[in-house]
Amino acid sequence: MRSDDSRLAGTIYEPRRAAAMRVAVVGLGALGNELVKLLGLVGVGDVLLIDPDRVGPENSTRCVFFRSPEALGQPKAEVLVDSCSRWFPGTHWQGIAAEIADVGWRRLQGRDVIFAGVDRDSARVELSRISTRLHLPVCDGGLNTADYSAGRVTWFPGAGGACFCCRLSGRRRREILSSWQSQAHPCRMDVETGGWSSTPTLASITAALQVELGMRWLLRKETGAINVDIRLDEGPRLEAFNVPQSAECPFHDVVRWDTECNGTFAEILAIGQAVQWEWPICLKARCQGCGIEFAPLVRSVKLRREGHCPSCGSTKLLELESVREVPSGNALAKKRPEEIGLPADHLYSIREERMGLKSI
Ligand SMILES: [Zn+2]
Ligand SMILES: [Zn+2]
Structure with missing residues (x-):
């Protein structure tokens, strides 16, 4: 069956524009599964999928593409490239089964936006670094780890606006950044673990707002950072506020990171x-x-x-x-x-x- 995208004409997902878009999705768990479904439905032309992990049994209640028995134990990025290529053949899907910090920056350079659904602060800080270095907007989604009724969507525009690292307390920022330093370090780092309660409904709502708001911010070339808090238990309500750049955040210098190295x-x-x-x-x-x-x-x-x-x-x-x-x-x-x-x-x-x- 040939798909008819005429219902999207006249919306923010205008078919010709969506088909020209190149995006990346980092983190392919609950949010990532919902993000790829929507990006496929609205006809985004090229999607790069990044996650180092394999599908586990705990994924089955919140990840629609990981429910087939064959998916268990396979790299999430590969399972999604396979399924999405069948469901959404109009989109070019590619996958990298690696942590975001192990992805070559030429694979990310020039993408319109990175949608993030990662569950570790260290991965978010690594993404902030990439976003500010390469001047790539990140549309970040988060599920509250202590409250299954709360989530958020945050737009980080790149070097000129606030980044995730700007939002951290000075102490937390030092903690994560000092772990990057190249010095002898005998202690093992604490592993940041998941394991909290969360629902497929909140993941679906949060990811839908990521795609919808991300597309609007992208179209209006939003240069400020914006956070939208989602609360479903009381209200429900959405609350948006601007996020200021922090003078203490070290990520906003202007160094050029544009040299390729194809030999030695x-x-x-x-x-x-x-x-x-x-x-x-x-x-x-x-x-x-x-x-x-x-x-x-x-x-x-x-x-x-x-x-x-x-x-x-x-x-x-x-x-x-x-x-x-x-x-x-x-x-x-x-x-x-x-x-x-x-x-x-x-x-x-x-x-x-x-x-x-x-x-x-
Ligand atoms: Zn910053
Ligand atoms: Zn040994």
């Missing part, structure tokens, strides 16, 4: 320059269980969260060497980004090294 680092560096990327990669670690040293070649944050010794399996690891930049004369300059664990299709910043000044 040396090929893009002149003498006296250094290439930088956002998240430190751990090059060398020591197992505190059996004492061996090994090369993890993963983001330091990821190593602290889920790394283990390749020899004895211990999770007690000590980071010995982490990097987030390579100067032109360094031995690492002879490597390609993928050889040290950076994503393919990434974007970098080039820094001029000043005499006598040590790198970050």
Whole structure:
């Protein structure tokens, strides 16, 4: 059956405009499932789906696309690409089964908007960094973890407006950002867990508002950050307010992150320059269980969260060497980004090294 999209003509989902849109959906749980359903129905042309996790039995009450028995245990991104390609063949669906911080920035650059339905603050902060660096709007959805009747939708316009990190308390911001730093860090990070109560109805309502309001904010090129709180128990009511940029948020500087690296680092560096990327990669670690040293070649944050010794399996690891930049004369300059664990299709910043000044 050929679909007839004439009912969408004259709405914010004008078919020709929707077909030209390229968006990403980060987080493919309860909100993500509802988001992709709506993006498919309104005929968005290209959707990139990002989530590192696999479908579990707990997904079945809130995720319509994960209910088939074959989906269990499969990567969420792959299951959704398969189902959505069948249900919505007019949309080009692609999936990446990885954390947002492991996605190359060229895959995200130029997207009209990122719809987010992630459940960890650390992932939201990583998204804020990407949003402000690449100047990409994020339309973020959240379900209240302590109250199944409350949710929110927030528009973060990119570098010029507030980002998620602006909204954090100074203490929480320091806590998350210090976990990014490239220094020896023997403690394991606390895992932020889900496990709260939430309903498919609130997820559906929140995701619907994300798509509807996100599309309106996008069309009017909204440059301020806006939060809409949703409360269903009393009222019900929607409450919108503007979110100011925080002077303490470090995400609004104007560094250019637009350099591609398709060969070795040396090929893009002149003498006296250094290439930088956002998240430190751990090059060398020591197992505190059996004492061996090994090369993890993963983001330091990821190593602290889920790394283990390749020899004895211990999770007690000590980071010995982490990097987030390579100067032109360094031995690492002879490597390609993928050889040290950076994503393919990434974007970098080039820094001029000043005499006598040590790198970050
Ligand atoms: Zn900010
Ligand atoms: Zn070991």
